[in-house]
Structures are given as C-alpha cells and as structure tokens.
Amino acid sequence: MTGNELFLIVEDDRQILSFIGFSLKSKEYRSVQATTGKEAMNFLATLHPDIMILDLGLPDMDGLEIIRQARAVSDLPIIVVSARDQDHEKIEALDAGADDYLTKPFSINELLARIRVILRRLHKKDEAPAQSDFKIGELEVHLDKHQVLLSGKEIHFTPMEFNVLALLVQNAGKVLTHTFIIRQVWGSYLESDNQSLRVFMANIRRKLQEDPAKPRYILTEIGVGYRFADE
C-alpha cells in the first residue's frame, strides 16, 4: 500500500479543512474529509483510512472520545490538530493514543514533515518489526549491544541514560509524554521524577553534543514530553 495511503481529515473549520486538503493533494495523497465526529466514526468503520488527522474541538463529539473509540478497533496513526494549546489536553490526547499533535496555526511544511515521519514509521513496521540497530545522522544506537556511537566513536552511557535513549530511539518521530517515559523507564510514575527525567535528558544531550540553539536529536515538546528526531 506504500504511497497510496488514505487520509481521513476530521475538522469542522472549512478553511483549515481545505488547507489540509490542498496540502495533502499537493503531495498526491488521497484523502476524505469529515466535519463532524459522527461522520468521522462512520468513515473509520467503512473506508478504513490509513492515517487520521483530527481536530479536537468538534461540534458534536469530543476529539478525545474519537481517539479512544478509534483505538478500540484500530491502530491507525492519529495526528491531532488543535487550537487548544493547553498542555494537559495535548498530554491527554497523546496518552489516549494519538501519535502526534500540531497546534494551530501551523505551516504546510510542519504538517507534511509530521506526515512523512508517520508514513516512514508505518512502512518500517511493515518491513522489519523488531529493529535493534538505529542510525540517525551521525548517531548509531545498538540496542542489543547497549552501544552508542557518535561519528563512529563510542560514548559511555549509564544504564538509566541508555534506557531513556533507547526508548526515544525506538519511538523516533513520536512524541513521548513525560509520564509515559517515566513509567517505561522507572516502572512507576511519581511527580518528582519529572525533574530527574529532565536531568537525564540534559546529560544525554551533553553526551550527544547537542547545540542548545538547534537540537539535532532530542527535541523538547515543552510541557508535554520529548521526541527523538527521525531524520
């Protein structure tokens, strides 16, 4: 199905709908458009789209509810588009199963970049389900050997730092919430772990020689979590 994915755009604002529609069309993606939650649920059941772009503020249904219902039957990637910039809503959407989010206003390039990341992940999943070697730019991460190489040189990582990095690398391109990372790495979640996580992140960044003005690998989603660069 590569290159022939069907997008479902759920958005009640006509302008944004046509903007996203045009953007997709310019890259020759196929799409169907829904303006209400009911319509969206209907399309989900009948057309089986491959990717959903979803506005959280719909007139008839809460976007979060659509994510939950969609997740109950399908694991299609969901990109949330919302004017809500409140962190907890983003986190709720991500924790409910959304893969990524964009806050209005956003540019075509931003949207297309996110879509490319998702498509790449979708295709990778089809080809090689369990990957253990990753190469992003100058960085190489070998999960089985617990090894991190930067420009061919090995860098020492503590086991905890490595676990955090491995989690990020395995989910490259996807936004991981603070809670998610802490639960995965520490096993349980405590509010106080938030600060420790950031210290780990800062240390990992130092080791990856990140430019603070232009992080190359670890991108911060302020108030939400982290995302590992995908390309």
Place this chain on the structure above:
Amino acid sequence: MKDRFDLEILKLSAGKSTMHSVAAQITVSVIVILLTTLVALVFRFWGFAEISIGVVYILCVLIIARVTRGYMYGLAASVANILCFNYFFTEPYYTLHVYNRNYFTTFVVMLLASVLTSTLTSEILDSSALASKNEGITRMLYQITSSLAKASGVPEVASVSVRCISNLMDCDTCFVTLGEDGVPDWEYTYSAAEHRVISKPAPQAETKEKGKYVLPVSSHAKRYGMLCFPDGAAPAGEDEEKLLRSVAVQICVAMEREHLADEKKKVEAQAEREKLKSNLLRSISHDLRTPLAGISGLAEILQYNLEEDENREIARAIYDDANWLTHMVENILSLTKIQEGKMIQNIQQEAVEEIVAEAVKRAAKYAEKQKITVKIPHDVLFVPMDGKLIIQVLINLIDNAVKHSAPEQEIRVEVYPENNKVWFNVADHGTGIPEDELPHVFDLFYRADHGQADSKRGIGLGLTICKSIIDAHGGSILAENNTEGGATLRFWLPYQGGMKN
C-alpha cells in the same frame, strides 16, 4: 422573619414570680394556725386524744413550711403552735401554766418534730426551685441556640440575637456588627413597642458610652460585634451575667458560622469568575487562531501554487501578516493573563535549556537571515517559572533583536546564574538604543522610532508584555547598550540554587 423567630417570651424574672411578700406570708401563717386551732377545738369537743391534736399541729407546721419561703416562718410557726397547744389543750386550760410535768416532754418532742419538718420542707422547696430555675435557663439557651441555628445570614443572626436578649432582659437591646476591619458596620435594634428589629448602618466611630453595659461577641480570633444595652439595663447578679455570657457565646458561634459561609461563598464566586475568564480566553484564542491558521495556511499554499512572481509576492504578504497577527494574539493573551490574574498560576521548575531552545526554535521563524547563537551553563538549571510565558518573553526579545539587526548579524542568547538570580541576555549588534530612550523601552505603546521603518511593526506591546511577565515572576528586566555596539535586553528570575549535576 418576624413570624419565624417569634420567640416565646422568656424572662429571667420568670422564676421569681411565686415569691410572696413578708406580710402575706405572715398573714397566711396566722390563718393556718387559727384554722388548725379551730379544728383541734372541734377534735377536743368530740373527745379525741391529745396526741391527735399534737399531730394536727405538726401538720400545720408542714403546711406553713410548704406555702412560705425560708426557715423563719416554719420555726416561728412551730413555737406559736406549742404556745397554742399549751394555752388551749393542756390543763389548766386557757393559761400558759402546766400542771403535769410530762407535758414538757410532749412540748419538746412536738417542737423538735415541727422544726425538723419545716426545715426539711424548706430545703426540698429550695432545691426544687433551683432545679426549675436551671431547667428554665437550659431551655432558654436551647431555644436561643435553635433559633440561631435556623437563622441564615448575618442580618438574620443579628435580629434573632437582639430579639432573644431583649426578651431575656426585658429591655430594647442593640447589636452592632463589626466589619472586616473591626469598624462597626450595621446596627440592629429591637423595638418592643413595634415588636420588630430595626436595622441601620452603624455610626462609623465606636460609640462606647460610659455607664452603658456592653457585651462583646468575639472569639479569640475575631471580633464579630457587641451587644449594647440601654441606660440602666445590666444583668442583675452573677447568674444573670453568666447566662448572658453563654448567650453571647452562642451568638458568636452563629456569627462565626455565617462568616465562614460568607468566605466560602466568596471563594466560590471567585473560582466561578476565574472559570468564566479562562473560558473566555480560551474561546477568544480558539476563535482567532482557527481563522488565522486558515488564512496563513491557504496563503502558504498559494505561494507554492502561483506561477507569477507578483502574485506569489501578494500571497507571501498575506502569509506574513497572518503570522504577525498570530504573534500579536499570543502577546495579547499573555498580557490579559497577567493583568487580570495578577498572579501567575502555573509556576513550575523548568529546565532553562529546554525553555531557551523552544524560544529560539520558534523565534527563528521570524529571523530567516540572522544567526542566533545560544550559550547556556553546563549544569542543568532549574528555575521556577511559567514556562510558556518565559518562552513568550524570550521570543519577544529575540524578535526585537531581529528587528534591530541587519541580515547576517549575530543575535546572542546567553543564560547564566549569579547569586540568587538567573540572567537571560539577548544581545544584538544593531544600532543600539539612544540613551534618552533607554528608560522608556518597556513602556506601554512606546516604540523606538529609528532604523528602517518598513522592517518594523507593532505598537510596542511586545516589550511591555515582557516587563509584566518578568515583574509577575518577581524578577526584573532592563535594557542596555553594548560597548561594542548594539543593545542587550536582559532579565533575571529569582533562583534558589536548583538541582545540580
């Protein structure tokens, strides 16, 4: 209100109403003795034994002790009865002489029996009177408490209070409530003539007239008001004062309850307002952002799709303006948050490098030609702040630097700790700020009017917002010219050492 709280008239004097005057008691005693003597004479006429007559006299003492108050009457009656018995019923009759010495024994026994009887009776009467008085007080307090419990709102509590106290003391009392600052605010006066409570604003000065009895209604934490009594009215005796004080405590409890209820209502109203405000802000931000996102998005598509350069330029202008408007909306929303909320709610420990990186990433969109460099300390700095707002500040400062910089010039963002402060500097290599304008850079609607006129827009809101945000964080923002040219806008935030690696 009048009907609901029409209390049974309670009076302290209620227990005293059976009290007889001395003359009446003596009269009653004499009559009882005369009647007894008459009955005894009839008994003797019928030939009853002397012993029966003696018993009749003891009964007489019992009756007198019952109907009179105090030991004296009983004792006097006992002596009087012995004399009567001696006079009428011992030989020789109608004299106080006695032939038979045995009679003396009889007299003594009779006297003892009488005295004992009368004393016991008096004691029982006294304790029963005390019990009924206590019961009355308890009932009164109960009634006052339950009326106060039914009252809701300070005015009702005050009205019920003066009504109770006025009835209790049988005078028109007045209750002055005190406001938050301890100054009298309302005065509730009971009028027995009109059978209602009159309320009016209290005179501002505390009118504590000399000689008038005033009962404060206060807990250890707060003064709620005072009960003022008219001239000459004051509690009689310790018991009455004690009773009044317990009533005052009940009133205090009721006032305290109303006060807490008021506080709760205020807090709820405040929360409701906050909720309304944030809903309004949310809908504004949604309503403005969505069409702006549409405009900028569609203009962007036009830019890519249009063939002619001129038209592409138009689309680009639309796109730029829509972006600028979006930036303004963000700024105005931040300003509303600060000015209306007064306090910053979302203070959290944020890692400075993450905040700076986010700000630089977002500001870089407006700085296509300038180079932004960042210098942050090696240690992770955690500074308490509202991350979103500080990002907004940094974006505005970088944006300002971009406007005052020529293409290819460097914009330097630097963060470093110094004592209990963390400094954030944004330096440019532009034209700098004229010395006389330095103090006005952060004034509302002030805008430096030099340099290329077409590359700058805005009404000077950006920097004003920065100042509001930094002030709200307890920090400070200032503008300086660099010795080597260009200007530095810098601010600091309070910092307590934070977590170090």
